[in-house]
Amino acid sequence: MSDTPVVISGLHKAFASQPVLTGIDLTIANGQRLALLGPSGGGKTTLLRVLSALERPDAGTVRIGDERLWGDDVSAAEHERARRLVGMVFQQFNLFPHLTVMGNCILAPRLVRGLGEDAARAEAGTWLDRVGLRDKADAWPATLSGGQRQRVAIARALCMRPEVLCFDEPTSALDPELVGEVVTVVQELAREISTTMVLVTHQVGFARAVADRVVVLADGQLIEDGPPEQVFDQPNHERTRRFLGAITG
Amino acid sequence: MTWDWSYAWSCLPLLWQAGLITVLATVIGGALAAVGGLPWAVLLRSDHAWVRRPADAVLQVVRNTPLLVQLYLLYYGLPHLGWSPSPLVIGIAGLALHYAAYAAEVYRAGFSAVPAGQTEAARVLGLSRWQRFRHVLVPQAIPPVLPALGNLVVALFKDTPVLSAITVIELLTRAKLLGAESFRYLEPMTLVGVWFLIASLVAAWPLTRLEHRLRRIPT
Numbered sequence: 237m238s239d240t241p242v243v244i245s246g247l248h249k250a251f252a253s254q255p256v257l258t259g260i261d262l263t264i265a266n267g268q269r270l271a272l273l274g275p276s277g278g279g280k281t282t283l284l285r286v287l288s289a290l291e292r293p294d295a296g297t298v299r300i301g302d303e304r305l306w307g308d309d310v311s312a313a314e315h316e317r318a319r320r321l322v323g324m325v326f327q328q329f330n331l332f333p334h335l336t337v338m339g340n341c342i343l344a345p346r347l348v349r350g351l352g353e354d355a356a357r358a359e360a361g362t363w364l365d366r367v368g369l370r371d372k373a374d375a376w377p378a379t380l381s382g383g384q385r386q387r388v389a390i391a392r393a394l395c396m397r398p399e400v401l402c403f404d405e406p407t408s409a410l411d412p413e414l415v416g417e418v419v420t421v422v423q424e425l426a427r428e429i430s431t432t433m434v435l436v437t438h439q440v441g442f443a444r445a446v447a448d449r450v451v452v453l454a455d456g457q458l459i460e461d462g463p464p465e466q467v468f469d470q471p472n473h474e475r476t477r478r479f480l481g482a483i484t485g
Numbered sequence: 486m487t488w489d490w491s492y493a494w495s496c497l498p499l500l501w502q503a504g505l506i507t508v509l510a511t512v513i514g515g516a517l518a519a520v521g522g523l524p525w526a527v528l529l530r531s532d533h534a535w536v537r538r539p540a541d542a543v544l545q546v547v548r549n550t551p552l553l554v555q556l557y558l559l560y561y562g563l564p565h566l567g568w569s570p571s572p573l574v575i576g577i578a579g580l581a582l583h584y585a586a587y588a589a590e591v592y593r594a595g596f597s598a599v600p601a602g603q604t605e606a607a608r609v610l611g612l613s614r615w616q617r618f619r620h621v622l623v624p625q626a627i628p629p630v631l632p633a634l635g636n637l638v639v640a641l642f643k644d645t646p647v648l649s650a651i652t653v654i655e656l657l658t659r660a661k662l663l664g665a666e667s668f669r670y671l672e673p674m675t676l677v678g679v680w681f682l683i684a685s686l687v688a689a690w691p692l693t694r695l696e697h698r699l700r701r702i703p704t
């Protein structure tokens with residue numbers, strides 16, 4: 237594994253000729269906890285979706301570990317290998333409602349990693365432990381609270397042992413009283429595991445608690461890049477100050 | 486006109502035979518339609534217009550022309566193509582084709598009801614196209630449309646008398662023939678009614694069981 241698990245360069249993406257990402261260059265170091273902030277509609281979700289291969293960029297290259305995900309003449313096989321290295325936690329959890337918590341966690345390990353039932357269950361058990369939900373292994377997603385669902389989604393993603401784990405506003409679909417448990421779990425994981433993390437959030441407190449690097453994406457460009465204290469306390473751009481003022485009220 | 490038990494009794498063997506034809510056409514035709522509708526629906530959802538368009542065009546043609554016309558076309562057309570199956574086989578094929586189009590539409594609705602986030606989550610987890618279909622889409626899209634599929638089979642069942650147009654004598658046609666021979670319609674028609682009722686009840690049982698099983702999963 238290279239020590240720069242994500243290298244993005246010259247990334248462009250437009251929807252119906254409306255530019256969303258206009259030249260993104262970003263290198264993320266191994267084990268980094270990167271928080272990605274920015275005004276609504278700025279392209280944060282689009283960037284994560286390109287990174288997790290849900291969206292094809294118009295131009296630019298993305299490398300994950302030693303494999304190229306996007307770029308000219310990237311073979312389907314290489315793209316596929318790169319894709320495997322990226323996990324995603326969605327705003328709306330996207331748990332599979334027809335499978336139990338355990339079923340959600342072992343589906344991909346069994347089908348994609350080729351693990352046997354017992355091995356997959358054992359590994360899922362340790363991740364469910366980590367997010368504090370081992371006792372919910374046999375529960376159906378519909379019977380869980382939003383916070384619990386999101387924690388299951390995090391465990392499910394980790395069961396695939398991604399090199400890079402993306403979180404797209406993991407707390408913004410939650411009732412306010414359930415935000416804390418998800419923030420705590422992400423914070424603990426950030427301390428305990430070496431997986432590189434990319435966290436999109438609107439909560440400055442969440443970003444401060446988890447991230448060691450903050451970038452701000454506005455109007456399709458990265459306009460800030462630095463440690464949390466610097467970006468939050470002495471941003472380079474007036475645009476950032478206004479945006480931070482708006483989200484911190 | 487009073488009920489004549491001995492006449493009713495004498496009708497039974499022929500009605501029984503014709504009833505088997507009806508059951509055969511319903512079960513085989515219904516199964517083929519239910520099975521064939523699924524890949525058809527997959528074609529309808531293809532990313533490629535050159536796959537989707539023809540699949541949709543055939544669907545529209547089959548759905549918007551009468552079953553009777555389709556049966557005649559198969560009955561008189563297939564021999565020209567060098568294939569002359571029995572009228573019953575043609576009848577079952579016609580019913581299957583006609584109802585597969587409706588089933589495809591039902592499946593398509595079932596698939597569209599599965600949120601895009603489900604496929605996306607499965608994609609990011611690395612599931613292949615087939616694995617997403619088999620393990621994520623089908624288990625969520627099919628259970629909700631089972632009642633609609635059941636209704637299609639019932640409709641197919643009630644359409645079986647159309648087969649008489651291509652000389653297949655199923656239950657209702659046999660009853661009419663019996664009635665016409667003896668000028669007594671009460672007994673054969675009553676027996677047919679009872680037979681349809683029993684058939685529906687017998688068919689409903691596994692369906693309710695299935696629905697009951699699926700309802701265990703809360704949503």
Ligand SMILES: Nc1ncnc2c1ncn2[C@@H]1O[C@H](COP(=O)(O)OP(=O)(O)OP(=O)(O)O)[C@@H](O)[C@H]1O
Binds near residue numbers: 251252274282283
């Ligand atoms: N599939 C799509 N088709 C068309 N336009 C899209 C699509 N996805 C995103 N967009 C547009 O791209 C722009 C960026 O969207 P994106 O969701 O990436 O922003 P975001 O920074 O995540 O915003 P938010 O903070 O509201 O989540 C928006 O103007 C959005 O309307």
Ligand SMILES: [Mg+2]
Binds near residue numbers: 280281282404
């Ligand atoms: Mg977003």
